[in-house]
Amino acid sequence: MTSIASQAQAETATPLPGLAEGLTDAEVMLRVKVGDESAFEYLVQKYRRAMVNFMYRMSHNAAVSEDLAQEVFLRVYRSRSSYEASAKFTTWLYRVATNLAMNHARDTRQERPENMVSLDEPNTETGTTMDVADGSLTAEEALVRRERLAAIRNKVQALPERQRMAVIMHKYQQMDYRQIADVLKLSESATKSLLFRAYETLRQQLKDFI
Amino acid sequence: MKCNQIRELLPDLAAGLNAVTPETQEHIRACPACAGKLEDIRKTMALLDEWQALEPSPYFDVRLQARLREEAAQLRAGWLHRIRIPALALALSMMIAVGVGLFRGDRSKVPPVRPVALEKLEPGTAVGDLQALDKNHELYADFDVLDDLEVQQDVTANP
Numbered sequence: 110m111t112s113i114a115s116q117a118q119a120e121t122a123t124p125l126p127g128l129a130e131g132l133t134d135a136e137v138m139l140r141v142k143v144g145d146e147s148a149f150e151y152l153v154q155k156y157r158r159a160m161v162n163f164m165y166r167m168s169h170n171a172a173v174s175e176d177l178a179q180e181v182f183l184r185v186y187r188s189r190s191s192y193e194a195s196a197k198f199t200t201w202l203y204r205v206a207t208n209l210a211m212n213h214a215r216d217t218r219q220e221r222p223e224n225m226v227s228l229d230e231p232n233t234e235t236g237t238t239m240d241v242a243d244g245s246l247t248a249e250e251a252l253v254r255r256e257r258l259a260a261i262r263n264k265v266q267a268l269p270e271r272q273r274m275a276v277i278m279h280k281y282q283q284m285d286y287r288q289i290a291d292v293l294k295l296s297e298s299a300t301k302s303l304l305f306r307a308y309e310t311l312r313q314q315l316k317d318f319i
Numbered sequence: 320m321k322c323n324q325i326r327e328l329l330p331d332l333a334a335g336l337n338a339v340t341p342e343t344q345e346h347i348r349a350c351p352a353c354a355g356k357l358e359d360i361r362k363t364m365a366l367l368d369e370w371q372a373l374e375p376s377p378y379f380d381v382r383l384q385a386r387l388r389e390e391a392a393q394l395r396a397g398w399l400h401r402i403r404i405p406a407l408a409l410a411l412s413m414m415i416a417v418g419v420g421l422f423r424g425d426r427s428k429v430p431p432v433r434p435v436a437l438e439k440l441e442p443g444t445a446v447g448d449l450q451a452l453d454k455n456h457e458l459y460a461d462f463d464v465l466d467d468l469e470v471q472q473d474v475t476a477n478p
Contacts, residue, residue, distance in 0.1 A: 178375070279331075
């Protein structure tokens with residue numbers, strides 16, 4: 110079983126010197142609380158990729174996802190003095206992240222997507238991306254791939270907010286039911302049901318590509 | 320276990336996040352509907368894998384550090400701003416208190432003004448002559464008497 114923490118640990122470069130091994134993230138955060146800047150840097154390095162990816166899948170925009178991920182860490186830093194190790198650090202981190210992502214989604218709901226330019230998403234009219242094309246694919250294969258990718262993004266985006274967050278945490282952040290339930294403040298059985306409905310919807314909506 | 324209990328476990332099973340218990344395994348083997356559902360969810364998840372992860376840009380850390388520094392500067396500025404007005408008020412009050420204290424202290428320490436003793440001055444000096452004239456006020460009172468004296472004619476001013 111892969112947990113979000115172990116996944117993040119695997120993504121991390123060498124832990125910062127001076128930080129005792131074997132500390133839980135909550136214990137590291139308690140060191141941040143007493144003013145250990147290197148402990149905060151350790152947590153940033155450990156979770157920055159996970160946060161950028163979570164925000165990217167929530168916002169569909171690379172630049173915005175970095176801004177939002179940075180905002181998550183800023184909020185963690187701001188709240189360090191009031192941190193209590195009553196819950197897992199990742200639960201707290203993802204609660205901050207989901208709140209930010211939801212606020213961002215609500216704030217930008219009125220923005221017309223056609224007015225937004227993204228470097229990594231295909232243009233809805235031309236179907237072309239601004240990034241370098243994958244040279245191993247033929248033009249037709251690349252087109253099919255882009256269509257499939259656009260469908261995945263759109264169908265995930267079209268899910269109800271809580272289902273969307275649950276799927277992103279489950280599928281892309283490798284969080285289990287218990288962790289997702291804690292972040293979304295739901296019961297474990299409600300989370301199971303939420304995820305099952307979400308995957309069922311995606312299966313039906315994406316059946317042409319499966 | 321019933322099918323609806325098993326189905327809620329399928330996303331975790333398909334993602335490999337939960338160890339399959341022998342009971343669950345037995346049910347899936349015996350129930351084509353649940354086995355089919357598990358396969359569907361696996362295919363859906365495989366499709367979702369095409370949405371690749373995004374690497375943070377090389378500037379992520381630099382920008383985060385800059386935002387943290389900005390945040391710290393704002394906090395310091397906010398702290399200074401919060402204490403500025405009370406500090407100014409306190410400084411002003413202290414200056415007034417010190418001023419009043421000095422004023423009162425000076426007044427209590429100033430020696431009483433003593434009358435200047437008139438010293439006997441040498442005749443011929445301006446002050447001495449004035450004092451002499453002052454003492455001769457009786458003479459001035461009788462000054463008119465001098466007008467009545469006859470002037471001696473044969474006396475010249477500059478012999």
